[in-house]
Structures are given as C-alpha cells and as structure tokens.
Amino acid sequence: MRKLVESEITNRNSINGVGSSLQHESAIKHVTGRAQYIDDLPQSNQLLHVATGKSSQAHAKITAINLDAVRKAPGVVDVIVQADIPGHVDVGPVYGGDPLLAGDTVVFVGQPIFAVAATSFEAAQRAVRLANIDYQPLPPILTIDDALNAESFVLPPHQHLQGDPDAAIDAAPHQIEGEIYVRGQEHFYLEGQISQAWPNEDGGIHVISSTQHPTEIQKLVAEVLALPLHQVVAEVRRMGGGFGGKESQAAPLACMAALFASRQQRPVRYRMPRQDDMIQTGKRHDFKNRWRAGFNDDGRLLGVDMLLAGKCGCSPDLSEGIVDRAMFHASNAYSFNSARVVGVRCKTNTVSNTAFRGFGGPKGMMAAETLMDDVARALGKDPLDVRLINLYQPGQDITPYGQQVSQHVLPDLMRKLADDADYRSRRQSITEFNQQSPFVKKGLALTPVQFGISFTAKHLNQAGALLHIYTDGTMLISHGGTEMGQGLYTKIQQIVATAFDVPVSMVKVSSTRTDKVPNTSPTAASSGTDLNGMAALDACNQIKKRLAQFAAGHFNIADYELQYHKGSISAGDQQMSFAEFIQLAYMNRISLAASGFYRTPKIHYDKKTGQGQPFFYYANGAAVAEVCIDVLTGEYKVERVDILHDVGKSLNPAIDIGQIEGGFVQGMGWLTTEELLWDDQGQILSNSPANYKIPTAFDVPYQFNVALYPQDNKVDTIHLSKAVGEPPLMLGIAVWAALRDAISSTTDYRFSPRLDTPATPERVYWALQQCADYQHQQEAS
Structure with a gap:
C-alpha cells in the first residue's frame, strides 16, 4: 500500500495535464476506504435519523390514520404528516405531482405517508411499522397498455414529422411492421440515497446530499421550509454512483432531513435502506x-x-x-x-x-x-x-x-x-x-x-466556476458539476493545470456548493465536463489576461511574451517559478480570483x-x-x-x-x-x-x-x-x-x-x- 501512495504523489506532482492518463483524483481514497461519503460523517449524540411510513396500496383513499403507537415508540423524537410541512408540499422537479408526503390519496405502492425522526436508524425503522392506516382502494392503472387504453398520460403526446411518411411507406417496394417491449432498469448505485442537514445560527439550513443537482436541492429545501434561497446551502463532495437516479430523486431525502432539522434544531440524517430505495425511487422507464x-x-x-x-x-x-x-x-x-x-x-x-x-x-x-x-x-x-x-x-x-x-x-x-x-x-x-x-x-x-x-432544455446548457490562486501558486477551483465516480474533478484539475502548465498537484477541486457557484445545472446529459470545463477555462483565461497585462507593464514586454512552461514562467529575459510570479503579482495588487461562465452556443429547438x-x-x-x-x-x-x-x-x-x-x-x-x-x-x-x-x-x-x-x-x-x-x-x-x-x-x-x-x-x-x-x-x- 505504501508503494501505491508514493506512486500517487509522484504521478500528481508531474506535469499531467490534458491528454494524460492521470489516475482519478480519489482513486487511492476509493480503494483504501478513505473516501468519505455522507454515511461516513461523524455522528454526534444530537444526530436524528429518519424513516418513512409507506403506502401498501397502488391507488387508494386514506380513510383513517393512527400514529399514536409510532409517537410512543422508543427513540422517536418527532413524527410529521403532510399538514406539518410549512411551505410547498410538492417537490416535483419540473411539474407538480410529487408531494413530499401523501395527502388524502396514495398513487403508488411505497409512497411516503408520514415520516419519523428518531435517535437511531434502527429505532426509526421499527417505529414506522407501528402505524395503523385504513384505505379505500381505487382502480389502478399499472401497465403501458392500460394507460394507452385509458388515454392516461402525465403530459400530452409530442411528434417529430419529416416529409410524408405514410406516402413513402405505401410506395416502397417492401413494408414491415414491428414491436418491442423494452423494460426499465434499477440504478443500483453503490451508495444509496442519503442526505444530512444542519440548522445554522441565523435560521438557515446546510444540506449535504448525494445528488447530481445541488441547486435543485437548494431550491426545493427552501420552498419546503418557506425560506429564501440564500438561507439554504447545498453541498456535494462525491457520490457513490448516480447514473441519473440522483438528479431528481435525491430531493425528497434532502427536504425531509432539512424539515426535521429545522423543527428540532438538531442535525438530521436520512438514509434509505436498499429495499426502501428500490421501492420508493424511480427507475429507467419501460x-x-x-x-x-x-x-x-x-x-x-x-x-x-x-x-x-x-x-x-x-x-x-x-x-x-x-x-x-x-x-x-x-x-x-x-x-x-x-x-x-x-x-x-x-x-x-x-x-x-x-x-x-x-x-x-x-x-x-x-x-x-x-x-x-x-x-x-x-x-x-x-x-x-x-x-x-x-x-x-x-x-x-x-x-x-x-x-x-x-x-x-x-x-x-x-x-x-x-x-x-x-x-x-x-x-x-x-x-x-x-x-x-x-x-x-x-x-x-x-x-x-x-x-x-x-x-x-436549452436553459440548462450553462455553467459557472470560481477559481482562486493563492500566493504560493496553488489553486482552488469550484464549479457546478458533481463527482459521482466519473472523473469530472480529475478532468477539471487537468484543464486548470494545463491552462497554467503547472503540476496537477497544484490544483484542488473543492466540493460543489451553492454558496460558491450559484444556479448550477445538474451533472447529467453527458455535459459535466463540456460545461464546467469551459467555465473553469474561462476563469483561467480571465486571470491569465490580468497577469499578461501586469507582466507587460512590470517587465516592459508585450503581453503575449508572458509564457508558462512546466511550473515556471518566462517574461522576456526574466524567468521565475510560477509561485514566485504569483507572489509578485499579489504584491502588485493583481486580482488572483475569477468567476468563469460558459453557455453552449448554436442550440435551439421549437417544441x-x-x-x-x-x-x-x-x-x-x-x-x-x-x-x-x-x-x-x-x-x-x-x-x-x-x-x-x-x-x-x-x-x-x-x-x-x-x-x-x-x-x-x-x-x-x-x-x-x-x-x-x-x-x-x-x-x-x-x-x-x-x-x-x-x-x-x-x-x-x-x-x-x-x-x-x-x-x-x-x-x-x-x-x-x-x-x-x-x-x-x-x-x-x-x-x-x-x-x-x-x-x-x-x-x-x-x-x-x-x-x-x-x-x-x-x-x-x-x-x-x-x-x-x-x-x-x-x-x-
């Protein structure tokens, strides 16, 4: 294991910029177990754990609900139903239809009806089983054929039309018809859905979530708690896999943890057991x-x-x-x-x-x-x-x-x-x-x-980044993308290091936080590096432009004569290390931070x-x-x-x-x-x-x-x-x-x-x- 760590140091201190097969920035942490996920965070004696009581019916009216035994269960601190939500009830990502807790009607088996906060994970799980809920079943629609026959749609149909296909098919020498049923897929990420929330001294909430969309977490938590957005910080360091399953489905956990944290003024963690995760969260569509x-x-x-x-x-x-x-x-x-x-x-x-x-x-x-x-x-x-x-x-x-x-x-x-x-x-x-x-x-x-x-969705094709260069030449880059094992952080490191031609070890990527880079798009649609990489490069180029102007005046050269090469710079006949040059720029009051931005050009679509x-x-x-x-x-x-x-x-x-x-x-x-x-x-x-x-x-x-x-x-x-x-x-x-x-x-x-x-x-x-x-x-x- 010692050799692995030494190899890591050697590898990351060399010039391994864009185009190099640099190992994943957390590779050693992953294989040694040092990579910290939300469930690895230290647990204080104040920490509460959440579980939800779920519907046993696919479609039904709730006629009665008795939670007395749940409230009296050992370890239970708080129990909530939909009426206890202070702000928005619905946490749907685009359209409505996803209440945080069901109201009078349930619409799928496993839908959360009430939630419990208890002093341990086990106590919360035991308590939710004590509820007594009566239902009046309603006719369910369970299959695609059922929905087609009933014309049951969540949104209207949409069409692409090119030419006259009916005439073209009828006139063709050969015709063929076919059908295939393609089933969905469970995400089966190694790290299940999880969030943890803390209240802060000014009435706000800090949420760490295993999510691909921190800004959506920030927005929905704020809406559920009836808070302004600047009172909520959403943070992601890494996920143990996402595959799209944490783009919208992470939000209910974050909102539930934040709601209990606000009510109890204590830290709260909500981790779904694997079976609950497979029952309660969405999959790939059939x-x-x-x-x-x-x-x-x-x-x-x-x-x-x-x-x-x-x-x-x-x-x-x-x-x-x-x-x-x-x-x-x-x-x-x-x-x-x-x-x-x-x-x-x-x-x-x-x-x-x-x-x-x-x-x-x-x-x-x-x-x-x-x-x-x-x-x-x-x-x-x-x-x-x-x-x-x-x-x-x-x-x-x-x-x-x-x-x-x-x-x-x-x-x-x-x-x-x-x-x-x-x-x-x-x-x-x-x-x-x-x-x-x-x-x-x-x-x-x-x-x-x-x-x-x-x-x-055109508006999502944008990204921001925040770059800091410190006086020793090291850099911290924040951006709106999230790391789920795909290597986004590693590529961002390489992009920034290449911009200044310094070792990758001089660049650190911070956890993704909504108080550093706002209004982020989800890390999805294969666009994480395309968008955030260009935003990071824009931040680099802004600082490089300032440094070139400073060098031109300080060394009496043309601005294009400032060159970066393997951790050093040359400015005319002057040469020094990158760190020395940055210290010189700081002493001359040159700003060494920049906010980068990128939006994808040339795209449009008329729905x-x-x-x-x-x-x-x-x-x-x-x-x-x-x-x-x-x-x-x-x-x-x-x-x-x-x-x-x-x-x-x-x-x-x-x-x-x-x-x-x-x-x-x-x-x-x-x-x-x-x-x-x-x-x-x-x-x-x-x-x-x-x-x-x-x-x-x-x-x-x-x-x-x-x-x-x-x-x-x-x-x-x-x-x-x-x-x-x-x-x-x-x-x-x-x-x-x-x-x-x-x-x-x-x-x-x-x-x-x-x-x-x-x-x-x-x-x-x-x-x-x-x-x-x-x-x-x-x-x-």
Whole structure:
C-alpha cells in the first residue's frame, strides 16, 4: 500500500495535464476506504435519523390514520404528516405531482405517508411499522397498455414529422411492421440515497446530499421550509454512483432531513435502506415501441412511422425530456428519409420513473436497431450492410427533428472497427459453425451509437466556476458539476493545470456548493465536463489576461511574451517559478480570483414544430459482440466484445476508457439480466439484490477490447474533446443484437424473432420457440 501512495504523489506532482492518463483524483481514497461519503460523517449524540411510513396500496383513499403507537415508540423524537410541512408540499422537479408526503390519496405502492425522526436508524425503522392506516382502494392503472387504453398520460403526446411518411411507406417496394417491449432498469448505485442537514445560527439550513443537482436541492429545501434561497446551502463532495437516479430523486431525502432539522434544531440524517430505495425511487422507464417502415431492395429506409410509449409512473418527474430524448434518438445513426415519430408519456400507478444514464436515448435506439435487423432478415442480408447503407451521410443527413448531421464519423468508424475486429471473416466462420452445431449457436453483431450532446432544455446548457490562486501558486477551483465516480474533478484539475502548465498537484477541486457557484445545472446529459470545463477555462483565461497585462507593464514586454512552461514562467529575459510570479503579482495588487461562465452556443429547438438543432454535436461509437447460446435451455455467454468509440481529443484516455467499459457493461446488464417486475397489485417484485441481477465480473467478456477513435471534435468544445458519460451504455445493444442473431441462425437467418428485453435465458428460449414455429410453418407450406 505504501508503494501505491508514493506512486500517487509522484504521478500528481508531474506535469499531467490534458491528454494524460492521470489516475482519478480519489482513486487511492476509493480503494483504501478513505473516501468519505455522507454515511461516513461523524455522528454526534444530537444526530436524528429518519424513516418513512409507506403506502401498501397502488391507488387508494386514506380513510383513517393512527400514529399514536409510532409517537410512543422508543427513540422517536418527532413524527410529521403532510399538514406539518410549512411551505410547498410538492417537490416535483419540473411539474407538480410529487408531494413530499401523501395527502388524502396514495398513487403508488411505497409512497411516503408520514415520516419519523428518531435517535437511531434502527429505532426509526421499527417505529414506522407501528402505524395503523385504513384505505379505500381505487382502480389502478399499472401497465403501458392500460394507460394507452385509458388515454392516461402525465403530459400530452409530442411528434417529430419529416416529409410524408405514410406516402413513402405505401410506395416502397417492401413494408414491415414491428414491436418491442423494452423494460426499465434499477440504478443500483453503490451508495444509496442519503442526505444530512444542519440548522445554522441565523435560521438557515446546510444540506449535504448525494445528488447530481445541488441547486435543485437548494431550491426545493427552501420552498419546503418557506425560506429564501440564500438561507439554504447545498453541498456535494462525491457520490457513490448516480447514473441519473440522483438528479431528481435525491430531493425528497434532502427536504425531509432539512424539515426535521429545522423543527428540532438538531442535525438530521436520512438514509434509505436498499429495499426502501428500490421501492420508493424511480427507475429507467419501460418503453413499448411500435413501427411501420418502407424500404427498397437494398435495405435503404424510405419512410418510418414510429410510436414510443414510455411508462412514466404516477407523475411527470423528468419524463417530458426523457420521452423527448427517446424520440430524438429513435433513428439512432440512420436516415429515415421520411418519418413520423410520436412520443407518449403514460401515467400509471407505479413509482414515478426518472432519469437514467442515456435518459430516453437507449429506448429510442432499441427501436431503430430492431428495425435494422428486421429489414436485413426480410432481404436475406447481413445486418451490418443494412446498417451501413442507412447511416447518416452526405445526401441523407437530416434527422426527423430537422438537425443536419454535419460530422460523418460513423461510416469510417464502423468500417475500421469491422476490419480491426475481423467481422467479415468471423461472420463466415460463425455461419459455418452454426450449420454444423445442432445445440450451440453463435451470434455476431456490430451496432453503432450516435448520441446528441446537450441538454434538450436549452436553459440548462450553462455553467459557472470560481477559481482562486493563492500566493504560493496553488489553486482552488469550484464549479457546478458533481463527482459521482466519473472523473469530472480529475478532468477539471487537468484543464486548470494545463491552462497554467503547472503540476496537477497544484490544483484542488473543492466540493460543489451553492454558496460558491450559484444556479448550477445538474451533472447529467453527458455535459459535466463540456460545461464546467469551459467555465473553469474561462476563469483561467480571465486571470491569465490580468497577469499578461501586469507582466507587460512590470517587465516592459508585450503581453503575449508572458509564457508558462512546466511550473515556471518566462517574461522576456526574466524567468521565475510560477509561485514566485504569483507572489509578485499579489504584491502588485493583481486580482488572483475569477468567476468563469460558459453557455453552449448554436442550440435551439421549437417544441411546437418539433424541429430545431437541440444538440451541439454528436458522440459516436460502435461495438462488435459475439455470443453463444444453448438452444435447449436459452442460456448464453458473451464471448468477445470489440469497441471503437469517439471521444474527440481525449482529455484523459484512462478515464475515458474506464467510462466506456463501465457504460458498456451497464448497458449489457440492462438488456440481458436486469429485470424489473411488478405484481398485478402494483407491488414491485425486484426489490433487492436477491431478485435483481446486475452484471458481475463473471459476465464481462473474456476478450474485451476497447480503443478510442483518433479524431478531434470539429466544434469548439473543451480542448476539442467529446462527452463520454452516456453514449457507451448504448454500445451494449450489440450484445442483444448478437443474441438475436444467434437465435435467427436456427432458421438460416430467414426469420427475425421478437426478443423483448431484458433478454434473459427464458426470453431467449421463448424466441427460439418462435423460430421453431416458423420452421414448422415453412415446412407445412
């Protein structure tokens, strides 16, 4: 362990700026257990713990509630219901519908009805079980089909329209229809939802929260307590994973902790046990996707009519943007030429679903990739050839929402990956293997990802940063982004260190606090580095401009003659260390602090017309997956994966590759093993690690090759890099497509079976039965 620490010091004291594979700033802390999370904070004897009493009904009126036994339980200090909330009751992030505590009606199993503050976590958990609550059940809506039939929506439908798709489909030489049900996903962050709040001497509140959106925490806590915003400070040092699940879902915990802290004038911690977390917080949306398409003999799409129906749960939460994002990515990397894409937001009596890595993008892409396979099977072509011919490229580069794809990265990237991974020769050998092997079949697929980068809510595309340079030359940078393990803090360090060409060890990133950088956007939409990195660079450039003007006057040189080099500066014939120069500037009363700001240019979208340019650029990638399946049981194994991913000019190749590997495995889990299930009463069945299977080390393919596509971004991003947070998740679609390819091989690739997700061994087996039925029908005819 000593060698690791010495290595860390050596590594971070060298010049490891942008482009270096610098280790994560908390890597040593993570592996040694020294990284401090909220539940690691010291507990004073004044600390109270929170638990909530939950609804047992999916939809019901509360006819009576008796909390006497709860109040008398050992350790209980305070009990509250909705009427005890002094300010706003609703903590919905955009639209209403998310009361902190239920009122007269409950709308999903697990909805909080009352809350308890007790002297220990265990006492609070025991106390909430003592409540007596009577209900009058109401008819629930539990599925997408139920919602479609009842026209139950949290928000109105939305549409993208390009050309005349009905005429194009009808006139096409070939038509096809299809449907796929794509289930959601539990975030399963290592650190569950948690917040801690302290009252301060002037009536305000300080909240530390495991959240991706500190400003929203500040706003909602202030509203719940009926306080002005400047009375609330929200702080985040790190999260043990977020994946979108802490963008809006962290707010109720922070508000509840703050409410009890205000009432009792004591510190309060609210940590959800894993099972409560899985019952009470939203997940990735289920989607039911339907389409009708027309195409020519080459497999080129001529028109597509598509419906994307998202299971939003009991309230809007972030579903407007999530279903919009599914619509934006319903074509993935392909030109539909003429298209209608309709998104509907289904309201059900289940927990309100929320953001997940990729937002709605993965659900839309599944429709496009299913369609590509179906077209290929209908024509007897290799699915890769159908994908290549339909890619956005010069002459067919307008999306259904009207944005022109200006960087045509994927045609070259996919062909390069196919060559590097020996796709063609492997395709031939796998086909030959499948012809000779009756019980084990192999599958191969190469699928692309084209993911738009920017928040589709335009106002969120902004960021601020605050840079301090101290008189010893060390720097402290605050910004609005949050660190959830993705390496944002590390990249910000590298950006600031590179600006002054000093060792990264001279730059420290402070915890994210709303009293340092205000009005922040969530760390989401893969925009954390794009936005906050540019804001940090702006702060650097402001100080550098001041220093250049000072040097010009002090040393009698032109301002451009001030140069930074490996921890030193040169000003004409004068040379000194960076620290000496900063001390000199301070003695001459030069300001060594700056507030930086950035807003993404060139983006716009008209919600009324469904047209615009919502994305600053696209990140791209492709994956080749090879699988083998047992046709008697449906069991399978992922044998090899090759990935080539476009991150522009990488800020940190090691962190980027780590993000790609992790994103791919998480996407593979979503599509293969992670199954969210509810019973017919609206109770979630997959409510613990015992009945919800995330990928393990044994699921990672033995051959797992990842490379970065060597091309700088063509638009002016931070050091010409591209976002890498979300796009790699959708590379996991290659595994699902490879499974479907192996199943289709049982019909000599003539039939494309329906394979809903997750593609568990059971669903693979059922798809194999579809193929057997197809074979029997062909033989009978």
